[in-house]
Amino acid sequence: MSTPTTTAPGRTLAWPAYARGQFLLSWRVFWRNRRSTFIGFLLPVLLNLVIAAPLRDQQIAGVNAAAYSTVGFIGFALVTSFINLLNGVVARRDDLVLKRLRGTEVPPTAIFAGQFGAAGAVVLLQVLVLGGLSVIWFDAPLPADPLLFLLTLTGGFLLFAVLAVALSGLTPSAEAAPMIATPVLLICMFASGVVAPLSSMPHWLQAPAHNLPMAPVVETLRTAWFGRGFGPESWNGAPLPALDLLHAWQHAAPALLIIAAWTAGAAVLGRRLFRWEPRHG
Template identity: 85%
Template sequence: MTTTDTTGALVAAAPARGGAEPAALGWLSCARGQFLLSWRVFWRNRRSTFIGFLLPVLLNLVVAAPLRTKEIAGVNAAGYTTVGFIGLALVTSFINLLNGVVARRDDLVLKRLRGTEVPATAIFAGQIGAGGAVVLLQVLVLGGVSVGWFGTPLPADPLLFLLVLAGGYLLFAVLAVALSGVTPSAEAAPMVATPVLLVCMFGSGVVAPLASMPGWLQTPAHVLPLAPVVESLRTAWFGRGFGHESWSGAPLAELDLLHGWLHAAPSLLMIAAWVAAAAVLGRRLFRWEPRRG
């Protein structure tokens, strides 16, 4: 095994059969154990730390910083781009989750855990929860840079922002579990993950408005999984109706909280549809054991 220490610790975290611990407390204990182990493994792996945490932060500094004196749709262009990179952080978390699930499957960790009392939902809740904690840390770093350096205001609707962030993270987490079923090995995981990263980064409005793309690409781009997330994150942060802005367009009108939610509703429904589709795909494709042949 290439991850003997992690494998042994994960299996050791499973409760013995026949315990008298209440089901709910047992589930929480299992999920907590998976969370702590996944958290430690993430920060010990330099590759996962770079891709999953540093990459969006560094890219944002390179791309957004030169835009801090410009505006787009009435808001600071650097802050506009920073919110896009918060959305991209969800995709880099997808890459690490995909790598992690495939590696644990190939090392037979998942198979061993399935033979214990650890619920399947607790196995993934812990791993996905650790990835979510990393994303929240990235939001604090990117948001702090945006507010403290670029002069961006605080989010206009924090509740909507957190809801969209949670929905977007769930979407890419479930998608990672689903696509692990068609990923033959941990070595092949980048071949599956990299196209997703590139398409989402350059086709979902992370760096530039979708209106700057050729007309025939704009409609497909709007239905990519990250596009409604980025659009709604910007609406929640700046309190304006983003989605069809352009570099040379007039400033967007400010929205109150109610109209902000109404504007974000179609994007929220699209995110929910993507989550449902990824869940169905996961049920069909996910494997507990390594792929053969």
């Protein structure tokens, strides 16, 4: 009876060290893999330069269109993080790394905390790069509500991180991961308002698009950055009115609830689908 009482507190006290070890391992693997570095770090930045730069002299909803697009690509960085997490989880499962870790004293929460932490650090670097571009090159203001911005970014990151773990259970192998990741990437990029307002889509698609995982994240990031009620904007529409902090949070509340609902659903799905061992063999 003495072993559980001494071991459990020891594991609890060692949890930060376990999580740190998983963080450092995931961090090194990410930057050493050219494919993950390109998709997970460079792709949102390069796409933003190609798409946003020609919009510098245009306005949308009362803000610079290039800055509007850049904040959208900050949201898109969460999707590329999802792709790398999905690939990483599946690859570690197929290489039996997760199975071996599960047989050690490393708590499962520390395994995923370290991997999520490394992915989150990459996202923060992208935010600094894309945010710097928006402010310095596109003359965007600094975020009007940094707290709402960080809350939305954190909630969106957790949503896509948990979704990556859940969908890893449907991915038979690392080679098959692009078949799962690519549709998510395309839907989030072209049907979630990352590049253009959702009002530019066919009318019958607009309501479903507003409830996809990425759309509320992008809308609320823009609301927090520019202090305006984004969501109903259009290319040729009038400028959106400025919001004070209270009304910005009121406007963002429905989108934050959608993000929370998607995260809860992904967590339930993950508990049912996630595997520590390869699906076959």
